Amino acid sequence: MKRFLKIVAIVIAVLVVIAIAIPFFIDANTFRPKLEAELTDALGREVKVGNLSLSLLSGGVTADNISIADDPQFSKAAFVQAKSFKVGVDMIPLIFSRTLNITELTLDQPQINLVKSENGEKWNFSSLGGKNPSAPAHTTEKAAPNTAQEKSVGGGNPNLSVAKLNVDNGKLTVSQADSSEPQHVYDKVNIEVKNFSFNSSFPFTMSANTPSGGTVKLAGTAGPINATDAALTPLNAKISVQKMNLAASGFIDPAAGIAGIADLDGSIVSDGHAAKITGTLKATNLQVVKKGSPAGRPVDVKFAIEHNLVRENGVIRQCDISMGQAVAHLTGTYDAHGKVTAVNLKLVGDKMPVDDLEAMLPAVGVVLPPKATLKGGDLIVNVVSSGPVDKLVSTGSVKMENTQLANFNLGEKMGAAISALSGKNTGNDTTIQNFSSDVKMSPAGTEANNVNLTIPAIGVLTGAGTVSPTNELAFKMRADVQGTGIPFGITGTTSNPKFTPDVKGIATGLLQGYLNNQGKDNNQQQQNPINSVIGLFGKKKPQPK
16 A cells, blocks of 8 residues: 555656646747737737747646737727737647647737727728738748638638637727727726637627726627628627716717716627617616706616617617606617717607606706796607707607796796786796797707797796707797787896896887777777886876976
8 A cells, every 4th residue: 555655656746747847848939830820810810929838737828918910901009919818728739749729718908999990880800800801921830721720611710719718807998990089998808708619609708897987797699700790790698787977988979968877787689780789777867968967866768779780870669768757758760870970869758747857857958947846747748859969959849737836936027027917926836737839959059939838827928939058048928918918028047037028019019009099989099009118117107298
């Protein structure tokens, strides 16, 4: 027994000595030209590998660094640059026959640059693969063309397979060529791929930190790699996003002015040409327009989108936007081809409770007077929006029923400027029986036409006007009070409206009435129009001298 144990100990000692000694007898750098050539052929990009060292304990070869060239149509800089590169290999063939069989590839702390073309048609990784015409020619001695690594199948893809492909602690930069928009940087990027092959699907997981905070996780299957355009590779995956900054994410055109923090759970199913994206999103501090401010409560969105990967456009099949019991439905199309996304959308909301929507008003740029709030009633919206998102034009109708403008005494403010309306007390809370208007919103401001506002304490107010991008008001209105039409104007701002008598409008109306009554019985004639105008503003009539 003792002899057996001695023999085992000797064998173990010999194996340890061999393990220590082999790296001194095998120069791993002799495999570098072959490794570079095979990776270059597989990716269709020139690959440069640094100094190689062999480690039997880890079962592989480690390189000091690695760089993968970019598509020359995009940049002369590296597409991928990593501080170290680990290559798992079959050790027995490597030791005894100097054959390099790759089983695992790991990029450590790589910098990966993804660039979209100026016209939005291509990515710089689209040309990855053996069919890339920009792949450099190699003079390095290689294995026979019928070996697994060099044989092309399935329309030009190399028949390269790796049991494991990993990216550890990488940094991913996404940008568009010739764009003034800032780059979007995702750090802590970790990717794990099993049974990778250009010619079949493979499982993968990915996680990363999104720009300006937040995390994203993706898990599913991808492949086979599209031999013509790697960006059109089929994909079936689940996506989970937490605390993503919408404005900095890169998923939304910054020209749209949309901001907020979002959590998302969804799925992506793509055949390489069309992708179906479905899921739910919850946004806090949501801002919909550039001049807006964060909404006062979370917004829930349920969506279903079909995106054409070739044309870079798509259809919004479903987008249900909910805030409490208020639900609006957004449908339409978009075209992300080019520098600015263009849309053609329709927003419909029926009988939406005003109490649930009141917190959303700041997000769409609506500013009420200080301390004023909307309470009770329903809102009906039907709006169509079209054009590039930075010059979007929206037209439609808005209607509100049976609500209150709390903490705002409209009768008092109007009566102070127009004496004919004095005594029309609305109280501290102005009751609105009905409000309707045709609206047009654009970068130039908001136009409101066919305004019809029924306030029981005052009467019916009608007219039209504009709201500038800085919320300045310019309205010409008419108050129908007990059969008498009183024209007036509204200036100031949405937070501090000012009501002014329309002297010209009043005088014109009275003068017309006076002229129409000339020749009639004196008892039926109107009083002098000048005296009538003065009377409306509470002035004393001039006394004859």
